[in-house]
Amino acid sequence: MTTASGLPAVRESLRLALLNAPYGGPLVVELAEATVEHYALNYSRHPPVILFDEVHAARGLLGDALATPADATTGAELRRAAGWLSGLLGNLAFHLADHSGARAHLAVAAAFGDQVGDAHLSAWVLGAQSMVARARHERTVALAYAQAGAEKAASPLGRAQLLGWAVLPSLAQLGRAAEAERVLEEATGLLAADPAGGAPGRFGFDAPELDLHEAEAWLALGRTDRAIRRAEASTAGCAPYTPGWAAATLVLAQAEAPARPGDAAARALDVLERVPADRLRFTSRERLRQVAAALGDADIATVRDLRERLRALPPPIDVHGRGATA
Template identity: 55%
Template structure:
């Protein structure tokens, strides 16, 4: 298991590489890609707050390069910034910061589009569908899921979007035919993909596939099928991991009407094995759903479970970035008519900031000599180095 110190060391290695070449080069981009892979593969091994802080610092390192260089490596750099933003969005969601998550996922979509990374764009749409579904915005979740499936390349990625986003969104809307077709499409894509399953936060494994099917069947009122699939997902996970907690709590929800004592004991096992700081917002939501499913039942263990759920400490407050509002609501007729008119895309304020500095910095005629005796050109009377100092301070 990767330690907290090891997590910091990944970012420090990238910092050291940028000391040698502050403008970045192909080797620095390769290191950034390796960092993204490390964060993805070890996502579930760290408390969300710790990983959020490290991913944010790494993205800030790369954002400075965007203002100083152009060329072929820019596309690769934009891709890594996009994946880091996707990680931040997922982490913010697991920390219960919905507005911050929407901001990061909107940035991920923007950078994925610029870099031509359809996998990133599709994954970001899937995450936005997940968030809308959790907020009870089921029509918006379905729309975002459709966008994700349409953007996804065939094979494993499209299978993930079909199961994670479209299947579950159709199920909560009671659209049985669409849900069943999404399930079949996901299984067909998995069978046709020679690469098989992929690990990590952006990957897709058998435990996750069966979990999505179980939750969909639970929403469709197929409790027996949901129990069987949830049991498979639990068996495929290591006890104490986030995936195990999710599958165990879905199994408990499916058991609640007929076996309330068993359901309460499963949830108690989750609370015993997963420390509160590692208990994601999704697990807390499933605990609340289980509490509702148990209703007024006074079976053994139910009352104690309710007390433990009530006494859970709040999630740590993450240092999320300001939200610029990625609107996932379904527009009315007037809004749809207005949207049909040509208009400029809304871009997160961080993107505008970075792009503006990049354009100005790449135009020597616009940048007089530094007026404070520091390296670099200046933007009017305020040096770019000063802007970045202010920006970094504001982000802390």
């Protein structure tokens, strides 16, 4: 658990360690690793714009130590930490609809991961780059990133993550159903065999997340019945009112929209009631748009209410560069 004041407190601890050892050392490395872990585990507890600023500030503290580290080992470990922090920044930029910023941060993360030989970091970044490419409608590029990440994965769970998060949706968007089925079967088996049943945090992977990606894949492939079942499973497995819950609920609403427009619009309205605007990620905003599109010309009260709420929804970042507020 963390509080809003816990974010700057972690950064302050890293700053104090660097004041004591400006060029790094065991304590600075430990604090940098703990900082990455703290941000990753608490990623979903804070509005993206606030967490982005914190991660950015923490990474900036490492600049001098990265430039002139106390020794080679310290330099390598700090580059590793800076790579993970850059990966977080890329993901946060994506969730703020800043795709060009996401590409820049992820490119830095990829470079650090390759430089220090961290296969987990390198594979995860390739998955994130695939996610950004899909959002930019670069489907073949997205698949190439995804497949490279799956090949580089450092563990069975890591491979399950790359298959479910990156390869499966890329294949589904390309309409390659048979391959998507095979990838899904492998990912499901790998996740089921994991002794812990998955891992928490931004860099982790679990059954509700796989259910979400499977549901979206079935939607893309026109299998609404299967999409509904997997979206329902994902929603049931998520803590209520979290970003994962919002994503699964909106995928379920999109799948239901053609046959049950009133129920679908009510689900989308519930997300808007439960999740403040500053916590709505770009991905949820895009899913809201997809729900509205799937509702077509339905003219009932809940659908009209949803369209009005969406028109009034502030952008994640306004024309002055300010983040959305609730």
